[in-house]
Amino acid sequence: MNDRTIGSIASALVVGGGIGGMAAAISLAERGLSVTLIDLDPAWRVYGAGITITGPTLRAYRRLGLLEPIKAQGAITNVTRLFRYDGTHLHDLDEPVIEEGLPATGGIMRPVLHRIMQQRVRALAIPVRLGLTVTALANRADGVDVGFSDGGSARFDLVVGADSVASTVREIAFAHMAPAVPTGQGCWRISIARPPGLDAGEFYLGHADPCGITRCAPDSVYMWMLTRHVERDAFMGDAELFATLKALLADFGGNAGWIRDHMTRENWINYRPLAAALQPAPWYHGRIVLLGDAVHATTPHLASGAGMAVESAIVLAEELERAPSVEAGLLAYQQRRFARCRDVIESSVAIGRLQLDHRPPEEHARLLEGALARLNQPF
Numbered sequence: 001m002n003d004r005t006i007g008s009i010a011s012a013l014v015v016g017g018g019i020g021g022m023a024a025a026i027s028l029a030e031r032g033l034s035v036t037l038i039d040l041d042p043a044w045r046v047y048g049a050g051i052t053i054t055g056p057t058l059r060a061y062r063r064l065g066l067l068e069p070i071k072a073q074g075a076i077t078n079v080t081r082l083f084r085y086d087g088t089h090l091h092d093l094d095e096p097v098i099e100e101g102l103p104a105t106g107g108i109m110r111p112v113l114h115r116i117m118q119q120r121v122r123a124l125a126i127p128v129r130l131g132l133t134v135t136a137l138a139n140r141a142d143g144v145d146v147g148f149s150d151g152g153s154a155r156f157d158l159v160v161g162a163d164s165v166a167s168t169v170r171e172i173a174f175a176h177m178a179p180a181v182p183t184g185q186g187c188w189r190i191s192i193a194r195p196p197g198l199d200a201g202e203f204y205l206g207h208a209d210p211c212g213i214t215r216c217a218p219d220s221v222y223m224w225m226l227t228r229h230v231e232r233d234a235f236m237g238d239a240e241l242f243a244t245l246k247a248l249l250a251d252f253g254g255n256a257g258w259i260r261d262h263m264t265r266e267n268w269i270n271y272r273p274l275a276a277a278l279q280p281a282p283w284y285h286g287r288i289v290l291l292g293d294a295v296h297a298t299t300p301h302l303a304s305g306a307g308m309a310v311e312s313a314i315v316l317a318e319e320l321e322r323a324p325s326v327e328a329g330l331l332a333y334q335q336r337r338f339a340r341c342r343d344v345i346e347s348s349v350a351i352g353r354l355q356l357d358h359r360p361p362e363e364h365a366r367l368l369e370g371a372l373a374r375l376n377q378p379f
Contacts, residue, residue, distance in 0.1 A: 006031055006320045006329075009157040009287075013146060015134055016163030017044055020292025020309030022117040024160050026064055027317035029124045036156070037121065038148075040163070042131035044118070048110040049189040049268060050222030052201065052214045052300075055098045055105055056375045057307030062102060063314050069116045074108030075215035079200045082365055085207035087253025090361060093203075094369060098376045105201060107214035107222070109191070113306075133163065137173050139286030158326070159288045160316070162309070165275065167294035173285050180275035180297045185352050186229035187300055188245050191222045191268040195255040204256050205361030209248055211256055214303075223259050224300065225249070226355055229273045241269045274299045274352070278345045281338065284330040291316060296341035301348040302371055308344055311379045312337050340379060347371035 010033065014025045017039030025037045053061070053070065061067050080093040095104040121128065136147030137159060144159045161169025165180050194215060203212040211225035225248060236244065242265050249260035263269075279295045292309035299305075316333045323329030347367065354364050 006033060006317075008142065008326060009320060010034060011156045012036070012158040012160060013038065013144075013154075013156040014160045014162060015169050016161065016167075016292070016294070017041070017128065017130075018046070018162065018164065018292070018309075019113070019117065019306045020294075020313055021160070021162035022114075022121055023064060023310040023313035024162055024291060024316060025126050026117070026120055026124060027313050028160075028320075029126050031317055031321055036127045036129065038129045038132045038134075040131065040133045044128070044130050046111050046114040047270075049191040049270065050107050050214050050216035050220075051110045051113060051306060052303035053106045053108060054303050054307060054372065054375065055095060055102060056379070057304065057310065058102055058106065059099055060307055060310040060314060060379070062099070064120070064310065066116055066120060067102075070108055070113065071103065071106070073112050073116065073217070074106055075217055076103040076106040077200045077215060078104040080105060080203065081200050082203045082205060082361070083254050084361065085204045085210070085252050085256070087204075087257065090205070090365070093365075093372070095372065096376070107201070107216040109216045109220070109222075112217075133168050134159075134172065137169065137288055139288065144287050157287065158320075161288065161290045161294050162292045162313075163294055165277075165293040165297040167290065169288065170279070170290055170294050173288045174279070174290065177279045177295075178277070180277035182229065183274045183276055183299055183349055183352050184229055184356055185226050185299070186271055186273045188225040188227065188248070189222055189270045190245060190259065190263060191216075191220065192259055192263055194219050194221045195258040195262075198255050202255060204252060204254065205364050207251060208355075208358055210355055210364070211249070211252065213255055213259070223256065226274075226301075226352070228356060236271060238265065238269070241271060245269055245271075276345050276349055278342050281334055282331075283334045283338075287326060289316065289330050289333070296337070296345060298341075298345045299348045299352055301351040302344055302368070302375065304344050304348070304375060307375075308341055312341075315379065336379070343371070343374055
């Protein structure tokens with residue numbers, strides 16, 4: 001058990017065992033705090049296809065000491081190619097290396113990334129309690145009294161809410177915040193074998209429903225497609241997911257067309273509507289603080305949701321460590337993160353609007369490159 005303190009903080013509860021929550025638990029535990037991590041899923045699973053890891057996200061993972069296992073178990077590339085939807089090459093994105101020895105971009109299967117982070121959590125001997133969430137939070141002068149969904153209770157010096165876009169911590173403790181707002185788009189994802197010859201990330205633009213491909217391992221990729229979301233009375237079953245995505249890809253050439261022609265019912269296919277929200281300040285209430293999708297939920301247009309969560313976790317720990325008081329540390333965390341997260345969310349939503357309005361791919365590329373260039377700046 002760790003026995004160091006950051007200011008007056010010796011113990012912390014992290015609610016949510018996803019990317020942001022694990023990054024927060026790792027960052028705080030590495031500074032000597034006694035951290036407990038809880039997650040609602042009794043099996044601590046993660047669902048999903050691959051995840052694109054941009055240079056800024058790789059930089060954040062390097063700060064966590066996890067770059068090498070991500071490189072070893074994922075796929076690293078140094079370019080993303082833009083195509084017209086019919087397969088005509090437009091140009092390559094300018095993705096400079098932002099730190100010496102840091103890859104420009106890459107991808108990894110989301111379950112693999114979670115296993116890497118889970119291994120680090122266990123290596124730090126962080127207690128993990130599963131099938132559990134919070135039901136009550138009460139700020140005290142020197143901590144937070146926490147009620148758990150199993151009927152138990154405890155006191156912690158700090159509570160970090162990293163429990164997704166539908167955050168229970170946010171609902172309990174932040175009355176001035178509201179749920180994320182639907183953007184009008186939905187995102188399709190499929191995991192499949194790597195098309196022959198694909199050696200980089202690819203975007204297919206100029207269609208009402210743009211898509212892209214990310215390498216996640218030597219022989220596997222995931223493809224995403226963004227479409228206008230239409231509300232339905234029921235979720236699509238596997239057969240409908242397969243048939244609908246195959247039909248949506250009818251106009252596509254290049255490797256997107258290859259995926260259409262080679263996809264089978266055995267491939268993992270998912271669809272979900274998109275929503276985004278930059279929650280208003282303050283992001284903390286007493287000794288309760290939010291990070292990740294709980295407070296800055298974005299869409300996948302810049303492939304930066306995971307990166308923003310990891311950055312926020314690192315900044316939170318840094319500012320608490322250097323601040324003269326808990327309140328000063330939480331305020332400094334919010335001040336460092338607010339504008340950067342706002343830029344990511346506003347840029348992502350703006351790219352989505354261009355797609356919904358069927359704007360030319362050149363406009364999409366300009367907005368994308370500008371936003372990625374700003375993300376390359378230090379956090």
